[in-house]
Amino acid sequence: DGGITQSPKYLFRKEGQNVTLSCEQNLNHDAMYWYRQDPGQGLRLIYYSQIVNDFQKGDIAEGYSVSREKKESFPLTVTSAQKNPTAFYLCASTLDTTLYNEQFFGPGTRLTVL
Amino acid sequence: SQQGEEDPQALSIQEGENATMNCSYKTSINNLQWYRQNSGRGLVHLILIRSNEREKHSGRLRVTLDTSKKSSSLLITASRAADTASYFCATGGKAAGNKLTFGGGTRVLVKP
Numbered sequence: 001d002g003g004i005t006q007s008p009k010y011l012f013r014k015e016g017q018n019v020t021l022s023c024e025q026n027l028n029h030d031a032m033y034w035y036r037q038d039p040g041q042g043l044r045l046i047y048y049s050q051i052v053n054d055f056q057k058g059d060i061a062e063g064y065s066v067s068r069e070k071k072e073s074f075p076l077t078v079t080s081a082q083k084n085p086t087a088f089y090l091c092a093s094t095l096d097t098t099l100y101n102e103q104f105f106g107p108g109t110r111l112t113v114l
Numbered sequence: 115s116q117q118g119e120e121d122p123q124a125l126s127i128q129e130g131e132n133a134t135m136n137c138s139y140k141t142s143i144n145n146l147q148w149y150r151q152n153s154g155r156g157l158v159h160l161i162l163i164r165s166n167e168r169e170k171h172s173g174r175l176r177v178t179l180d181t182s183k184k185s186s187s188l189l190i191t192a193s194r195a196a197d198t199a200s201y202f203c204a205t206g207g208k209a210a211g212n213k214l215t216f217g218g219g220t221r222v223l224v225k226p
């Protein structure tokens with residue numbers, strides 16, 4: 001089955017810890033994205049990557065880091081510098097970065113800071 | 115800041131009724147997309163309308179786009195309980211990376 005997967009589904013973190021959220025896709029998509037969603041809110045872009053070994057900051061990149069070593073994988077690290085990390089994190093991918101492409105979303109990871 | 119703003123924020127209707135939600139945005143766009151999100155899940159793409167299109171249909175969905183008013187509407191006809199979800203508009207601009215900017219969403223409850 002083709003798709004985009006995220007793990008874990010739920011993640012609990014103690015204050016001061018870094019955690020890494022996994023995102024994998026087997027759709028052969030070039031571009032991948034990380035979004036944050038707070039309760040009752042829309043999505044805000046954290047980071048995106050148009051191609052392997054390249055990524056750009058989105059609107060709320062502070063306290064987060066990413067890597068794109070493989071086309072299939074785009075992990076997100078939530079660092080201790082992120083002041084309020086409790087949120088629902090969504091990963092998405094799209095075929096390429098030309099116009100008129102829909103984004104495909106993973107099921108999300110819910111991160112809670114204890 | 116969010117590009118799109120949905121209206122209303124929440125909508126409650128009976129099964130069989132139509133549901134209409136609106137999206138307004140601020141800057142010029144290349145396309146506008148609508149997504150659905152069931153509670154606690156990822157988003158599912160519903161429909162994409164290009165900036166040079168005025169109306170588009172997909173099954174029970176009808177989307178309109180008025181670039182002069184910078185607004186779009188999503189109509190769901192003959193709603194079903196399974197349509198209960200949050201609906202988001204997302205605008206695609208001219209920036210690199212095919213980035214989308216999402217609105218805050220409309221939460222729709224369809225009562226059986």
